[in-house]
Amino acid sequence: MRNKIVLIDGHSILNRAFYGLPDLTNADGLHTNAVYGFLTILFKILEEEQPQYLTVAFDVHAPTFRHEMYAEYKGTRKPMAEELRQQVPVIKEVLQAMGIKTVECAGLEADDLIGTLSKRCEESGMDVSVISGDRDLLQLATEHVKIRIPKTKQGRTEVEDYYADDVKARYQVTPTEFIDLKALMGDTADNIPGVPSIGEKTATKIITEYHSIEAAYEHVEELKPPRASKALLEHWDLAVMSKELATIHVNAEFPFEIEEALLGNIYTEEAYAYFQKLQFKNLLARFDVTAPANKVEDYFRVVTEKEEAERIFAEGEHASCIGACIFQDTKDVLPLFAKDAGIGGIGLCFGDEEIYAIFAGGDIEAKWLLKQLGLLAERTERFAMFDLKRVLKDLELIYQDHCFDLTVAAYLLNPLKNDYSYEDVAREQLNLMIEDKLEEESKICYEAYTAYKGSEVLWEKLKESGMAELFTEIEMPLVFTLYDMEQNGVRVEADALKAYGERLGVQIAALEQEIYKEAGEVFNINSPKQLGVVLFENLKLPGGKKTKTGYSTAADVLEKLAPDYPVVAKVLEYRQYAKLKSTYADGLAGYIQEDGRIHGKFNQTITATGRISSTEPNLQNIPVRMELGRMIRKVFIPEDGYEFVDADYSQIELRVLAHCSGDSHLIAAYKEESDIHRITASQVFHVPFDEVTDQQRRNAKAVNFGIVYGISSFGLSQDLSITRKEAAQYIEDYFKTYPGIKVFLDDAVRHAKEKGYVTTLFGRRRPVPELASSNFMQRSFGERVAMNAPIQGTAADIMKIAMLGVNRRLKEQRMKSRLVLQVHDELLIEAYQPEIEEVKKILKEEMEQAADLKVPLEIDMHTGANWYEAK
DNA sequence: ATTGTCACG
DNA sequence: ACGTACGTGACAATC
Incomplete structure (x- = not known):
């Protein structure tokens, strides 16, 4: 039985893992995806190979000398991504903790270390497995040296194995000739230039015939495509340099004791601590002690x-x-x-x-x-x-x-x-x-x-993190309030819902036929894929691609086409009806229980900001914006002898913003006028309050929303269908009018960058790991999150306090009225008729007094015989 | 299991 | 240059 050693090309595998996996971070904001991927591959290899020895080779600096030659020649080389760079020392520490030998040597590349070790080990009678993502290493393959190249295919890692024969089978050349092949065709991934205009095909042909570039150069006049002949003559220096670049040194001198590479128990306590810190839960399962x-x-x-x-x-x-x-x-x-x-x-x-x-x-x-x-x-x-x-x-x-x-x-x-x-x-x-x-x-x-x-x-x-009071005073009692709400449920009229669904069914069937007729074919309108092909290929409508899988058929795309193409308008209408029927008419019907009520779940531990979420079914997204959809609310009815009382906060998030930022102008605006969008328009656009046009008010409203979402000129321009420049101007004007807001938002981002999280008025935290990213997109997202989370989160806190107060009073006063729904800024109470006035009083007091802000909290309240009327 | 779409605040 | 508004959940199609 021959002993076996596994040699791993450290940077190459780390690199593979980094680009093959989505970004992961641990609680400290440290990026961990490359380390995780590396370890996954390592474990897989160890299981398969069961080697006695293992060594991981690293370059001292990446990139190293041999590549610098070409980097200089070419003048370009991308620096290693920061997220990857910071993981290099981490993997080395982890390997050390696992008792795994690592080797690196100034002036030598990992390739050379591996090449040399592979030769030495083979000569001493061992089997060798070399693990690298880099095909350059194929030149090392022999009868006893196996080159293994891991590939990530749809999340799974598969490994391609090459002994000398496999290289020959795949590339038609021997491992030694492989160097010459590379010298001709080059390798952009490894910064080997190769000879211009010679690709894989030509290179293979030349090397299979002459076996080396030197031999080929001796017969340069005879080379088959005249193009190649000319290229090799002209760029012989490039070919020689490429060969040098591609050649791995197998006789390097560096200290190495094979016994240090002997594998012991890698599942050490020290390694466990590292895995713990890095939050590699799946991998922790391997530690049996x-x-x-x-x-x-x-x-x-x-x-x-x-x-x-x-x-x-x-x-x-x-x-x-x-x-x-x-x-x-x-x-x-x-x-x-x-x-x-x-x-x-x-x-x-x-x-x-x-x-x-x-x-x-x-x-x-x-x-x-x-x-x-x-x-x-x-x-x-x-x-x-x-x-x-x-x-x-x-x-x-x-x-x-x-x-x-x-x-x-x-x-x-x-x-x-x-x-x-x-x-x-x-x-x-x-x-x-x-x-x-x-x-x-x-x-x-x-x-x-x-x-x-x-x-x-x-x-x-x-x-420690300042959330004890949030926990005991808000979240814990809320568990019971949410439980009550789930038990109460909301009454839904099954017959009316069924009738509504059937009406939709008729309309859908008619539209379906019209669409088939106008499209000239029968297809599945619900399939974005099929719909995209019908609209943009068969009917040749303008406005092509968007998503990676095909054409986008999203509403905003189709709405642009609808005025000119009746089919598109019908598709949009069909979509609307289909959505209403499947999700709401049919969907809700399935949740009505024997008591005639829907007992949905209200989840307390889902959202990043502290909001409640609603599932099975989602009762927080019942249609309201469009009249047709809004009618669904007519089937939500109170029990006999009861009536609905619905109360919602008026712009709670903007009021929270006014309070948290302390901006005196916005606070003053709230104190003197209730139409905040109009007064914003008046102040930002410098027009008298009474002369604000509808358009100006709409714009101001969009800006107000944008501020809450973490403003970006692009987002605002998209929303208002204006240019980015105009949007940027609006934002600038807004910040000029309310300078306190800008300071507050900037502070939120600064705080998040410093501490790694933001907090609400009541101490709730939201981590923002994205801010550490070097990726512009990710970082921008982190900035918007840092601006939005304190606002949305504080509003959520306030609503929770209000719910506790409302529910507590209803129960303390032994009322029959009950809380049935919460929709972020809205509460719905099924009120016993004799208690209606008291319920209204409770709602008003508890909601408006839930927090003492620098601006008043106001609610709108309505009663009705169903949810449609009460809203 | 993932993607695209669309309902809500 | 990069490609976006923040937070959710359900359904249908497709992998």
Whole structure:
């Protein structure tokens, strides 16, 4: 059995990984995609090859000497991207932590190091695998030296393997001849010029015939295409230089002890710490020893006897912190009406050594378990669970003050994540890796333990980052408010909805036929791909390409064509109807439950800014702007004896901006006049208030919106259909009128660049990693985010405070009226008729007093027999 | 699973 | 020169 060594071309693989993967950053804003990709490839290779030895070679400086020759010759060379450059030292440190030998030597390229090592190792009887993204290395291939070139195809990495024979099969030349081939055809990727006008075809022909450029030059007159003959004569110096550039030195002198390359255990604690810091969760799973000092599992207890369960509950009464979870019975799904239906048991933890999975069954009734858990929750100083809103259905919680939802806490600490599972919290906050394949009881114990232990860590971090009050005073109580809202649901008239859908169906069918007729063919109008072909190829309409997959058929494109082409107008109309029918008429109907109501979900841990999101179905995007769509709101109705009261904030975001910026002119504007867009127009365009034209008001409104979104002249020009220059002028005039706004927005960006995040008035944070990017686009995005997030986020905070106040008063006063929907700046209450006046009073007071700003908060309020009327 | 489109604030 | 407004979710088609 021959020993095997793997030699990796460090910069080449890092480079491949960098350009093959989307940009990733860890919590510190450090770019990590190249390091991640490198390690992925490394692990894959190690698994496949099972080598005894491994070495990674780096250039001392990239680019190095040999390439500088040509760089000088050519005078151009792009510097390495900053995001990649900063990852080079990181991968070296990580490799060192894994005990992997790295080699670099001043004056020698990685190629030369690899070439030399490959030769030495082969001569000492080893098999060699060279890993590089660079085909130049193919010249090193022999019977025992395999060149492996990883390729990223649709996210997966595939590897092309070349022994000497494979090079011959692929390029028709031997590895040695490959150098001469490169010398002729050049390689732009590696900055080898080659001979002008000789490409792969001609070069291959010449080298297969003469085997080297020198031999070819001796017969230069006979070379086949006369063009090549001429080119080689003229540019012989280039060919020689290219050959020199392309040749890898295999007899370089540098210190290297093979025993240093011997592979040991690469899954060291040090490496684990690095992976942790870099947030490579998938890769962490490879470390089978988790935290040796932290043998949590030794204290797991499975409980099935009632006496033991009773003893545990009694013991838990004195605990200052309880971590818990409730798990569903996996065996069968029981009817919905039983309150404890489908509960398989609970997980409970109230100390490092008190971790239990208590199963329902036998003497232990699920109902009893939940009752006991509820009692514990009342007594303890902190009751910690994940996703509390989800379990409130099963667990009646009486006190909410000391409840701790780890999902919400983790969200506040980093609102950019996609999910907040207990596995994530265990890993990130407790350095605890939880394996994928665990028995159910282990999972339960881990979740309870993580809730117990993690709540402490998260709480400390919330305090450190100034979000403790936001958490206890707003987010935690809001869990219960959102739960109430979900339970309340909103009544929807199924019959009317069905009739509406059927009306749309008729219209859609008619339009469909007309479109087919005018297009001269039958096709799927819903397919952007097919529609694009029909419109822009078959019908030859002007205004071609846009997206990478084909023609854009988006509304703004089609609207430009609609006046001239009736088909296009019909397509737009069809689209509108189809959207209304599929998403709203048919879509909503599927969510109406037996009580005649839709109980959608309101999610608290989704958005980057702190807003609530709505799903299953989304009740925050019910049509309102177009009359036809708006009619859908007529099917949203209150119960008999009730009426809807709808209240929405008037320009809350602009008012927040006025307050946060402290701009005296904007504040004054709000104090004296309610039509803010008109007064903005008057002040920016220097015309008397009463003489502001509709156009001026529209423009001012667009600028106001733009400011809130993180203004850019391009965006504004797009919105107003004006030139960028004009848009830039508007913005300049605006900032001249309200200088405080400019200072505020600039400060937001500066703060974000410095700290890496921005905050709302109530301390909510939003990280802005994009600002560290060297990519103009990404950085610009980061700047807009830094300007928008504090405004949108503060408005979201205020609305949350208002919701808490409204819901609290409705419940305190034992009213029948209930909160049913929140749409960012709007609340909908299903008000019991005798209570309507009180409800209006509560809404007005709680919403307008939710925050004390330098400008008044105002609301518009309406009542109605359905949502259409109340809005 | 991703893309294009479109509904909302 | 780069190519955009901020924040969401659902549906249908296509991969």
